[in-house]
Amino acid sequence: MNFYDGRLTTRETAIGRLRSEGFDVLIIGGGINGAGVARDLALRAKVANRPLKIALVEKKHFSSGTSGKNSHLIHGGLRYLKQFDFHLVREALEERATLLKIAPHLVTPLAFLLPLEGVFREVYYNVGLIAYDRFSRGLPRHRRVPLAQVREMEPGLGLPKMTAAAEYYDAEVRSARLVLENIFEAQSNGAVCANYIAAGRRTRASVELHDLIAKESFAARAKLIVDATGPWAHDPSPRLVRGSHLVLPRLNASDHAIAYFDQQGRILFFIPWGERGDRTLIGTTDIDHAGSADDVHISNDEIHYLREMAGRVFPSSAAIEPLAAFSSLRPLLVTGGSATRATREHRIFFDSEGVLRITGGKFTTYRAMSEEAANLAAPELGDIRVTAETPLNGNSIEAIDDLRAEGPRLAAKFSLETAEFVFLVNQYGVRAPAVAGCVPETGEFGLSRVDAGRLRYAVKYEMARFPADFLEVSTTLGLEGLSKIDFPDE
Ligand SMILES: Cc1cc2nc3c(=O)[nH]c(=O)nc-3n(C[C@H](O)[C@H](O)[C@H](O)COP(=O)(O)OP(=O)(O)OC[C@H]3O[C@@H](n4cnc5c(N)ncnc54)[C@H](O)[C@@H]3O)c2cc1C
Helix, strand or coil: CHHHHHHHHHHHHHHHHHHHCEEEEEEECCCHHHHHHHHHHHHHHHHHCCCCCEEEECCCCCCCCHHHCCCCEECCCHHHHHCCCHHHHHHHHHHHHHHHHHCCCCEEEEEEEEEECCHHHHHHHHHHHHHHHHHCCCCCCCEEEEHHHHHHHCCCCCCCCCCEEEEEEEEEECHHHHHHHHHHHHHHCCCEEECCEEEEEECCCEEEEEECCCCEEEEEEEEEEEECCHHHCCCCCCEEEEEEEEEEECCCCCCCEEEEECCCCCEEEEEEECCCCCEEEEECCCEECCCCCCCCCCCHHHHHHHHHHHHHHCHHHHHCCCCEEEEEEEEECCCCCCCCCCCCCEEEEECCCCCEEEEECCHHHHHHHHHHHHHHHCHHHCCCCCCCCCCHHHCCHHHHHHHHHCHHHHHHHCCCCHHHHHHHHHHHHHHHHHHHCCCCCCCCCCCCHHHHHHHHHHHHHCCCCCHHHHHHHHCCCCCCCCCCCCCCCC
16 A cells, blocks of 8 residues: 555654764654653744754654653642642743643633532632632633532532532643644654664764664764763663543533642542543543553552542443553652652753753743743854744644634545544544545444544654554544554555
């Protein structure tokens, strides 16, 4: 089938260049932080009109680490407000406003209901949410929702002592797709990015790279190495805190997510979720992880805890088997104390060997962290801040609105329903017509027509090589419970 050609050329060309060229900056790790730094440097060099040779290598598929398996929220973090971490909340809410603007197809407003029990809690959380509103930009302010209205919106809620709820806003994100978009914008501005390339031993001027598909090793020359390996970093290693989620058939009756503080003051989310909106995502836990970063699974204790909380918030969930579960690791700054309270602040620094290291932080703040890292990685380009004002791959609010308005015409052009085309716009933004162009006449690979087209596109343009690359990165179908597809043979 000729649609393999593009993929082989893309990855093989990147590897050819990694083998033969020298780089100013080589980034290790294709999660959100590595991808963000690659995009920032590539755009900065373009604006400065100065040559800067950038490479990024990822040992599995891009975004296959923590960045694709998180809670999918772009949020200030109510729990950080409770910990009086005002700096983090303010920065995260500023970034939320920026991401809503530069990636409007992937980052969208999400309303929350925070059930409250008793007058004291109503006043306490109201004060907190007033502070949240003060830092917040671009989304509605919080409001008190009377009990009768909450029960009408969410008839399945348990919580017999609830007296009212607070409604507040944050945003949700298609996390792995945001990582891919950062990688592809870096690539289209000259960066060389390749997956399934593991970085090994490094010296000041070179890194040993292992092509895990061809099973070959070679040395790549680089003046500066950026370590964005997150949970896999070592010397020093981050504090690894595991977070797990359960995925259930949809429990939320409204489009509001539920935020619930347990008796220990830990926040849990029940998010209407899934590509077709027919799931509820429940999470997360916070457990210090002692094992390897390559071996991360939900434990029986975590399943028990999440199901118990689900039973409290949505009693009907007790009779429903989870469809899926996924876990990942928070790479946090090393601090003492409980895993829940460990700081989410970040640190970007040169280690004793001159490697630029990125540790800690949140998905929400990746763009600001990338800007800080790029300032250190390429000071010769000057303090050019370009990523906050540049729509990601051209996905401005206007471009997305125009595509949605053109939905019926473009859908007809590709023999799709309007809703199917708009779905592609919500996943791929301005690339939706290109994906629509890959949709076959009938379903294949065990997938619907539209998903089969997405698989063709992922293989041809997104370097997807294995079923999990499609199920957990290009899409969230695998995280939602789909485990088997007929991945096309070469
Ligand atoms: C359960 C959970 C829920 C979360 N929810 C949210 C949320 O809702 N909102 C939010 O803002 N933040 C959230 N976070 C935090 C956020 O997701 C992380 O801070 C962020 O994704 C970390 O990104 P990263 O790029 O540093 O790490 P990763 O995404 O893990 O990327 C590191 C990459 O490096 C690669 N790598 C490792 N070693 C090598 C090597 N030798 N060679 C090549 N590549 C290598 C790995 O394969 C991996 O892809 C959550 C975290 C967890 C654990």
